[in-house]
Amino acid sequence: MRVVIAMMKHETNTFSPVVTDWARFTGWGSFLGDEARAHYEGTAMPFGAYLELAKARGCEIVTPVAAEAMPSGPVQREAYETMAGAIVDAVKDGCDAALLDLHGAMVAEHDFDGEGLLLERIRAVAPDLPIAVTCDLHCNLTARMVDNCTALIGYKTYPHVDMHEVGEQIGRVLFDTLDGKVRPVMRWGNLPLLSQTLRQGTDDEPMKTLIAMCRGAERRPGVLAATVFGGFALADMPQSGTSVVIVTDNDPALAAEIRDEILEAAWTRRADFVYEHHPLEEAVAEAKAMEYDGPVILLDHADNVGSGATQDVMTVIAEVLNQGLEDVAVAAVYDPQAVQEMQRAGIGSTVTLSLGGRTDMPSIGREGAPLEITGKVKTLTDGEWVCRGPMYTGVTVRMGPTAVLDTGRMQIVIVSRHHEPWDTGVFTSVGIQPEHKKYLLLKSRIHYRAGFAPLAKATLTLDGVGVTTSDNRLLDYQHVRRPIYPLDLINER
Structure with a gap:
């Protein structure tokens, strides 16, 4: 059996000024051919x-590409x-199945639905090919994605520790399909909710x-996978929103029933998906007043590169x-020029630096604003x-x-x-012991929990500036469907 295994992942913030070219993918660690597997x-x-x-299973394995980049602007x-060409060409060469590691919120400069376009192209050259897809919890699910694969699932954790x-x-599920043990069917739905x-x-x-x-649905007989996607609201695309997809063993009625139950539960709680803001000065003052023997985590969430920010906004640090x-x-602060000055x-x-900014x-009407700061090169x-x-x-x-x-x-x-701090290695690799600091200021939203939650004595969100603002x-949304909550107040859907 010959299988194509590939990764093509990017969470696109259409409000981000950060360019997403091939160099951005290779900078993170993207590889073609045998290097992808290695x-x-x-x-x-x-x-x-x-x-x-x-x-x-003793399959012949073809790995045309494993590519990922930190979130940023539309993919060139x-x-x-x-990426897509390498995957489609590998399928054209002949295979029995494809297993794809995707994101679900990729916006390319020529198509809002990057994953849907890829799957559509694969189906065009291999109409009956069994295709399995994993997506991020922040996937903006589309009809093109569901219609052009065999079985699709998303992460159930954020931070994503169940990939x-x-x-x-x-x-x-895919290999069971090939063995004739199951016949997957999917039913899905999307809410007008920008969570x-x-x-x-x-x-x-x-x-x-x-x-x-x-998880409860997946314990029911005949249910192969059940996923709720929070979606990615910073991708200004028509299909942005909260969605659900259910995969069953040849039972479309059961899939539709479970889908509707979860969609209704999400819609009922729609107001809970909206963050309430607090003045930055008050939040920092609250942090200063805290007395803990160990780290208090301060989240500069509006400048989180893990959602496409520039990572060089100095408002919260100042x-x-x-x-x-x-x-x-x-x-961390993204500033290659400052690093070069410190190296010299x-x-x-x-040294005295004009750091960041x-x-x-x-997209939010802000110019870069460096912060003059003096310190020792540690x-x-x-x-x-x-x-x-x-x-x-x-x-x-x-x-x-x-x-x-x-x-x-x-x-x-x-x-x-750019790198979002979700692992303590961001500090330990440069000689800092985070567990012994009084405060850890992280440009992150939720992923920080993967590595830092066990250390935190308290956590505060600091409402700074950036293109990952909540x-x-x-x-200025131009492409999402309207009406949509919370941009519009909707009582019924």
């Missing part, structure tokens, strides 16, 4: 799970065609209940410095380390040349490639 075999990714299943056509598990689950990612943590309500409903918080570690100065040197954000590294926590386990992180600036009260990790009033 770099992701043994990792806790769906790609890794697919490889294990296929290897155990050339980058998209590099291998769901890959194995849907991979087994905010800051309100999608699966340990929190309302997602906790919806995930429990999915306020924390202004209010005099002590013993703070920051991860050398470890132990005192190098990227304008026209550490210089190449920025490479391996995730050892529960998320992206075994994957090598490449932050690019990296430096630590020590102001006395604050140690700032400065990187040359304030819908700042975003």
